[in-house]
Amino acid sequence: MSKWFKPFVLVNIAILIISLNNGQTTFAANTDIKVPRSAANVTKENTYPNPTQDLPELQPGGLAKQLLNSSNVKIENPNLIRMFNESYVSKAPFAVGYNAKIFLGVWPLNYESNETTINWQYKKINTNFLDNRGEKAYRRIKYYQNSQQIVKGGLTAKVRNADDVINLMMHDASEKTTLPLAFQTVVGAGTKNERVYNVPPKQLGYLYAYAPAVNEKGKVTFGEVYLILKGNKRTLQVKNVVSQGVGAWIPVQDYVSFGYFASPHPR
Numbered sequence: 001m002s003k004w005f006k007p008f009v010l011v012n013i014a015i016l017i018i019s020l021n022n023g024q025t026t027f028a029a030n031t032d033i034k035v036p037r038s039a040a041n042v043t044k045e046n047t048y049p050n051p052t053q054d055l056p057e058l059q060p061g062g063l064a065k066q067l068l069n070s071s072n073v074k075i076e077n078p079n080l081i082r083m084f085n086e087s088y089v090s091k092a093p094f095a096v097g098y099n100a101k102i103f104l105g106v107w108p109l110n111y112e113s114n115e116t117t118i119n120w121q122y123k124k125i126n127t128n129f130l131d132n133r134g135e136k137a138y139r140r141i142k143y144y145q146n147s148q149q150i151v152k153g154g155l156t157a158k159v160r161n162a163d164d165v166i167n168l169m170m171h172d173a174s175e176k177t178t179l180p181l182a183f184q185t186v187v188g189a190g191t192k193n194e195r196v197y198n199v200p201p202k203q204l205g206y207l208y209a210y211a212p213a214v215n216e217k218g219k220v221t222f223g224e225v226y227l228i229l230k231g232n233k234r235t236l237q238v239k240n241v242v243s244q245g246v247g248a249w250i251p252v253q254d255y256v257s258f259g260y261f262a263s264p265h266p267r
Contacts, residue, residue, distance in 0.1 A: 214251075
């Protein structure tokens with residue numbers, strides 16, 4: 001998050017108390033993305049307990065709602081909204097002629113999604129192998145995670161206020177896909193799945209496991225945010241608004257996608 005407050009001006013008789021911090025908001029849901037049959041939820045089997053990444057919904061309070069409604073640009077950044085929720089500006093009985101303009105910093109204000117897709121084979125995390133070349137009957141192979149794997153996502157290009165942008169994008173993608181998303185997920189060693197793959201006689205069986213990830217693309221809007229105090233009226237003004245295209249890979253937590261291949265020759 002950017003530096004949002006530098007002490008500026010406090011003028012004569014007005015009583016002004018502002019306390020500013022950080023937080024979250026709500027995004028609208030869209031269409032679900034179906035999980036293919038090649039993928040499995042391994043939450044229960046995963047030997048590494050990933051922390052849940054649920055993003056709580058935050059409703060703007062009285063002052064926050066008033067400020068958001070007064071803004072000339074739509075504001076959805078949860079950190080900025082919580083800052084307003086935790087702010088207080090007292091009414092001054094003798095505030096006639098009082099004016100103040102307070103710079104709150106350059107913020108990512110909102111994010112608009114253009115495309116949300118999933119690569120179910122984002123990163124190969126495991127290979128199970130069975131040599132059945134010397135046998136005359138089918139043999140079975142199952143998924144077993146040989147070593148712990150950490151899968152990381154991230155923005156595809158550098159952007160200012162990266163943490164705020166990531167939160168905006170992840171919240172939007174989570175609502176659209178209804179999948180558990182996190183910018184880092186771990187598949188622990190010893191994680192298994194009971195699906196069976198048959199290896200024919202005189203064949204080598206290869207069972208590959210992949211970590212899936214959402215590819216989120218869209219546009220983030222930035223602007224300089226000012227708190228305007230005029231008498232007892234409080235409003236927001238956003239200046240120097242710019243939009244920037246952004247993209248991110250966001251791993252799907254506790255899901256594994258499988259790919260099976262049988263061959264008479266080693267791969």
